Amino acid sequence: MDRELLESTLKGLAAIGPRPHGSQANVAALSYIEDELTSLGMTVVSEPFSAPAPQLRADTELLIDGVATDCVPFLESAPGCVDGQLRKAPNCLIWGMHDTEVWRVRARNGDTAIIAVPPFPTAVQQHLPPEFDGVPSVLMSRSDATDRGIDTGTSARVTIATPLLEAQSRCLRAFWGDADPLGDERSEIHPIVVAHIDTVPETPGVYDNAAGVAAALSVAATNTSPGYEILITSGEEEGLAGARAFVRRLGGISRLGRLSAAIVLDGGGRGRIAEAWLSSNLDEKIVRHHVRAITDARNYQAEFRQPAPPASDHAAFIEAGVSAVMFTVNDLDILHTSQDTYEESKLLGSRLLAELAEEFLSFPGTFLSSNHSEQRKVQSHE
Numbered sequence: 129m130d131r132e133l134l135e136s137t138l139k140g141l142a143a144i145g146p147r148p149h150g151s152q153a154n155v156a157a158l159s160y161i162e163d164e165l166t167s168l169g170m171t172v173v174s175e176p177f178s179a180p181a182p183q184l185r186a187d188t189e190l191l192i193d194g195v196a197t198d199c200v201p202f203l204e205s206a207p208g209c210v211d212g213q214l215r216k217a218p219n220c221l222i223w224g225m226h227d228t229e230v231w232r233v234r235a236r237n238g239d240t241a242i243i244a245v246p247p248f249p250t251a252v253q254q255h256l257p258p259e260f261d262g263v264p265s266v267l268m269s270r271s272d273a274t275d276r277g278i279d280t281g282t283s284a285r286v287t288i289a290t291p292l293l294e295a296q297s298r299c300l301r302a303f304w305g306d307a308d309p310l311g312d313e314r315s316e317i318h319p320i321v322v323a324h325i326d327t328v329p330e331t332p333g334v335y336d337n338a339a340g341v342a343a344a345l346s347v348a349a350t351n352t353s354p355g356y357e358i359l360i361t362s363g364e365e366e367g368l369a370g371a372r373a374f375v376r377r378l379g380g381i382s383r384l385g386r387l388s389a390a391i392v393l394d395g396g397g398r399g400r401i402a403e404a405w406l407s408s409n410l411d412e413k414i415v416r417h418h419v420r421a422i423t424d425a426r427n428y429q430a431e432f433r434q435p436a437p438p439a440s441d442h443a444a445f446i447e448a449g450v451s452a453v454m455f456t457v458n459d460l461d462i463l464h465t466s467q468d469t470y471e472e473s474k475l476l477g478s479r480l481l482a483e484l485a486e487e488f489l490s491f492p493g494t495f496l497s498s499n500h501s502e503q504r505k506v507q508s509h510e
């Protein structure tokens with residue numbers, strides 16, 4: 129664990145600021161981390177992808193009873209303007225885990241829009257649950273919904289003016305030496321440490337996820353021998369776009385079987401609860417043992433979620449049959465908000481992520497026993 133590198137990376141990414149997919153800041157952040165990995169002596173290759181860029185869609189408006197109310201569009205929301213009355217619709221789950229109130233705006237001409245009210249204090253951007261597909265859909269905060277007194281029959285207008293535009297980006301993959309360990313069928317099977325560098329708009333994104341990127345760099349600074357790779361993804365907030373493109377490409381050239389597991393670092397917040405989200409083919413008992421070796425020493429409480437909720441890059445690997453564990457020190461009060469700035473406490477969260485990753489890299493066999501039959505299954509489907 130390299131405390132100085134952790135701190136300088138957290139501050140460096142915080143200084144770049146919000147770095148959503150498609151922004152200049154995203155490009156700058158990727159170059160900065162590419163230089164850091166290179167100066168540690170790793171070989172860095174670009175893994176290109178393209179995905180819709182949310183920050184390009186400005187003009188979103190929500191009127192409740194004629195009063196302008198803060199809202200954010202769902203990331204893939206259709207554009208449009210719907211002026212009508214509210215009707216309660218069935219609740220939905222966001223990130224597969226947050227029970228979210230749903231209201232339908234119904235216009236006289238039959239058009240509908242969706243207003244979703246998740247249990248967050250502020251409205252944060254989300255992916256569109258499939259049932260909202262094709263209609264303008266926004267989120268508002270729980271506190272605004274309470275203040276405005278939204279109810280059946282209340283008038284509402286949802287406007288999303290700008291259509292979604294695609295932007296090019298890349299992930300960074302780093303390994304030791306000149307020989308690409310994913311370039312050869314006969315190379316050693318190895319784990320990959322994954323962290324996303326992008327943010328949603330308007331957050332410096334220190335806990336989510338400069339902390340994970342800093343932890344990955346720290347891993348590289350202290351583990352200078354081959355046997356693992358690092359993947360800095362982007363577009364995580366855009367439907368795991370970077371990780372999904374990477375996994376698709378690897379599957380296409382049948383190299384997925386070279387990966388023993390993805391160790392995903394996503395979120396180094398202020399709390400003292402470390403969560404491990406596990407793919408269902410991992411042995412929870414073994415993972416518990418290794419996680420507790422770190423969390424007990426650092427006075428964190430450990431929690432385990434299996435199967436892993438699909439809310440981070442690990443899902444892209446699990447879908448492809450690669451074992452994955454995602455580590456987070458979750459901090460939902462400030463997730464995706466402008467309050468996610470640099471603080472000493474986040475340095476601790478980032479340090480914990482680095483130590484957890486190092487613990488699992490020093491016992492690579494942890495993943496192998498449970499993994500291989502699953503991967504063969506996926507490959508034989510291709």
Ligand SMILES: [Zn+2]
Binds near residue numbers: 324336364394440
């Ligand atoms: Zn994240």
